[in-house]
Structure formats: C-alpha cells, structure tokens
Amino acid sequence: MSDAAGGVRGRDFTGYRIAGALSALLFLVLLAWQIVFMLGGGDTVTPEVAWSSAATEGPDTPGARTGGGTLVAETLTARTRLQDERFRTGPSAEGDVPERALDPGTRLTTAPLEDGSSLTAAWAVPDDDSAAMMHESGRVEGRSSLPYANAALFERPFARDWRIGMSDVITHMGALAILGMAFLLSAVLALRGRVPIRRGKSGRTVKRFGFLERATHWLTAISFLGLSFTGLAIAYGETLFVPLGARAMGTLGWWSTWGHVLFAPTFFLGILIMAVMWTAKNLPSRLDAQWLAQGGGFFSDDGPHPPARKFNAGQKLIFWSAILGGLVMVLTGVTLMFPFYWLDLGGMSWAMLIHAAIAVLLIAVFLAHIYIGSVGMHGAVHAMWSGRVDRNWAAEHHDLWLKENASDTEGAR
C-alpha cells in the first residue's frame, strides 16, 4: 500500500489518547478494587447489629448497659427454658420458673456491631448433639391450607445454590466483565488512538442508513441504556450508592425497579424491527472468516482493512448479540414480571440467574460497540447520526458495499 507510510494515523489523535490513558488508569484501579473485594471473602454474611441489656432499673441509668451480650443470652435462655417439660417449668405448681425468665423490667436494645465474622464462623459448625438430631437437607413439599402459590413448599436447599450463583458468581463476574472491558477499550484508545480514516475525509458523503434504520437503532439503543442503568442500579446499588447513604440508596433503587420495566417494551419493539430490517444482511458469509482472522484491522493502521459488505463480521456479532441476547432478556424478564404464571419457583430462579448473567455480558459487549461507534473510530458515528458517511471511510471499512452502491450514489452530492 502506497499510503501505509503516509496518511492519517491513529497515534495522531493525541487528545483522545491522553483521555484514554486516564480512563484506563481509573478502570485499572476499579478493577483492582473489585478483585481485592472478591478475594477478600466479603460474601459471607456476618451480623451487623448487637443486642445488649439495659439494666432492670431502667434504661436511663448510666453504665447500665454493661452486662451486654451475656445478660442478653442469660435472659433469652431462661425464657427458652419455659418451653421445657411442664413438670419442670410450669404451669404446674411444682415447676420453678427459671430466674429472669419472667422479669417485667427486662429491656433489650440494639447497637451496631463492628465485626461479627467470628459469630458466623462459630454458628456454621454444629456440635455433635445437634449434628446427630438434624433431619437431612432436601427439598420437602407438602400441603398447605393457604391459597398462596408456594405455601406448601417447606424447604428448598437449591435456594442456597441460587444465592451462590447470584452473589458469589454473577455479581463478581459481571463487575469483572464490565470493568475489564472498559479498561481494555481505554487501553486500546491510549495505545493505538482512534481508528483513523487513512486517506482523510474526502468531503464527499454516501448514504448509509435510512431514517427508519436510524430511528430504530436509537429506539433500541436508548431503551437498552435505560434498562442497563436501572438494572445495574438494582444489581449493584449497594456498592454504587453507598456514598449517598442508605435512604438515598433505597429511593434510587425504588425508582430503578420501577423504571427498569418501563424501557422493556420499546426495547422489544426495537429488536423486532432490527431483526426484520437487518437479518438478511447479517447472515454469515465466507468473508467473515477472513475478517475475523485479521482482527478486522482494528489494532493496526498498517495494511488494508479486510473486505466487507454492508456489515462486517464484528458488526454481525453485535447484531446477533442484540437480537438473540435481547430475546433471552425479554423472555426471562417478562417471566419474572408475572411470577408463577407459567413457571414454578425453580424455573423462575433459573430465569432470574439467566437474566442477570446475560445482562452483564450484553452490557460488556455493547460497551465495546458504543466505543467503536463513537470515539473508537473516526467518522463512524455519522452513519447513525445523519445517515451519511464519508466516501473514504466507506471505502476503507466497507469496500464491497461501497462498490455495490457506487452506481446510485455517484451522482449524489
């Protein structure tokens, strides 16, 4: 290529590269924090509140809160003893009431607890007597006189696995995928700059997307962003809103749960129209293998971009993620909105896990799409904004498409 040496290079976008470097640094820090948090065993639930006993004289006495946990334990254990055999604790006359069990002056209060991890560790290990008397763990369903769905289910150990899937796996993997993708994209911007138009802008444009195509794209995109932000707020609200305090977290979370579902119908409509408009042009072809083998020419300015028609292999992957991933999201999401209509609790649990897992993956994937569609590639955004792209951009990225359309665009402008 004659213009391999000259021409516009990605490295020349200095401002973008500095911004990319700063953003890479930021995401690297967040990524490190997430990894430390994940490996730090922050997933075991530990008590956060401690009971203490305000003395019998009244809660106002200074220093009355001494006894603390021991007094609480003694009081409650004495009270527990009341449920022992009647000949021992009454109501028969011979039974003697355990001391402190019926003290009317008892006042127990709560205060925050610094570190309860040792408690959880101690609770989790049964002593020999308890171990011997336990009924084994297993799914148990019986009958109930209540009309509620699920009232007859006594025990469902799968819920513990669900929790591991949700809070120990998907939440962490999602954070890693999203932050990791953000870091990689920033790093690419910092190191290689934007994907340039090697021959510069020609000043002559060619029509790429019609009004319906663009309106549908933005309909889907805005809906997707709405779903993503509210969804992330629900899933990671505790982490994201911590600086704002518990109340604000509750309020924002409440709006998010309400808001989340509001974007779903337009998202569904969007992917349906997209599927109708674009499926034919997104079927796999032999060109795709070549395109993928060359990495789409994304990482280097040298050499020609692999040939492509209207959509290259990367775009086809994006398209199919939107359509197939979107359908899974809509299907699971609607299922979750109407509990017990067609799935039982087990099915709904899986729907929820799939919904969450696919959601974080899609967000990571579309982060990459948004990047390439905006800052990542010089000249790309016009395709969706005005519908017209520069001829040189088209020639470099979609040469075959440009040739096919050359006849009807040559004369225009």
Next chain:
Amino acid sequence: MNAFLSGTALVALGAILTYVALISFDASTAERFGDGSVVLLDHATSYESDHTSP
C-alpha cells in the same frame, strides 16, 4: 439527529404507556385471590397503606 430524537421520543412514550399499564394492573397479593377462595374483609392489604386500626 431527527432519527435520534424520534427514537428517544418513542422510548419516552413507551415508558409512559407502560407505567400507566402497570398502575392499572397493579393488584395486591390478597386481591389476586379475589376469586372467592379468600374472603376479603375491610382491612388494609399492605403495610404501606396508612391504616388506622381496622
């Protein structure tokens, strides 16, 4: 630009319609069993409602 605004407007419209639909189909758990299998008395159906004593 116009396409973007049209898309955004449609999303907003969809959100409002969905909200209205949600509100109108909003049923309390007690009412959901309103087929006669549960007798509903004049009693609050939610901790959120401002119920004075029944």
Next chain:
Amino acid sequence: MARAKFLCDAERCIECNACATACKNEHEVPWGLVRRRVVTLNDGEPGEKSIATSCMHCTDAPCVSVCPTSTLYQTDIGIVLHDKDTCIGCGYCFYACPFGAPQFPKSTLFGSRGKMDKCTYCAGGPEEDHSEAEYRKYGTNRIAEGKLPICAEVCSTRALLAGDGETIGEIYRERVVHRGFGSGAWGWNTAYYPGDAG
C-alpha cells in the same frame, strides 16, 4: 452467647395453626401476607406430619447476601431483620430463601411488588423500639422485652420451640429419648449449617 433458632417437633405439631393465627394477630399482618404457616407432609396417609415454618433466621443467610440494597441484616443472636425504608421490592431474597419466607404485598415483580415482609422473630425493625413506626411496619417487638416469638410461646403442644438453639436442642433431644422416636430437626441443616448441607 445465645443463638436464636426455631425448631418444630414434627411429631408434636397437630396443625392447629395457632402459631400462624397468633402471629397474624400480634403483628397485624395485612391480608395477603403470612409470616408463619403450617405445611403438612403426606396428608391423609400413614406417617402424616405437620411442620410450622417461617423465616428460620439462617446462618450466612442467603437473603442478606443477595439483597442489593442491604435492606436485610442480621443481629448477633442470629435474628435476620429488614428495613422497609430501603427495600426496593426486587425479589432477590424471595429466590434466595430456602423456606419461602419473604412475602410481598403486590403480586407482580418489578415495579409493583411492594416492600418485602417476613418474620422478624418478634424483634421489630430498625426503628426505635416500641415506637408507632416500628409497630406499623414490623409489628410488635417482644425480644426487646426479653420475650420470645409469640408463635412458639402460644404453641399448646410445645411442638414449636423458639429461643436459644442449644437449649431448644436439649429440650428436643430429651423428648426424643424419652418417647423413643423423632424425625429430627427439620430444616436445620439447610438453615443453620450451610457448609454442612448438601
């Protein structure tokens, strides 16, 4: 240190539903919600058993773990409580609970589920003890008075035991030895000994 637990002696429970009724009444639990219920196994067949169940106040409680807004929290005697002011009604706890404890006042999921309600072990919520706000959102706070959950304390056959886990375990074991049979502490493995289960 006491560890609060529930134990239902399935050989003694006669499905009278007094626990469920007393609970409803004590806390003025609204229509459509039940904090305690009775499940009957092998109904009408030999070996029929009934078990009263509610939130078990688990160790390493899955509901607390999955809650995205830290609405749920645990106290140092094991009681799992919730803060209705921060609950967003997402329903995660509902899927994570092995015992079907979390209840919602509305019947659809996102947006319109309402704030979660569940057994508080008669320990109220984060509001000031015995305040009007606490009563309206969570019901009475018996633990603050040194009393145990009403469901267990009203149980006429003393099938449902509440209080310090070690003590109710002793009571139960002594009973089993005395009468010569017992099907064990139902749900304990899943609820209290997570590493041990499975």
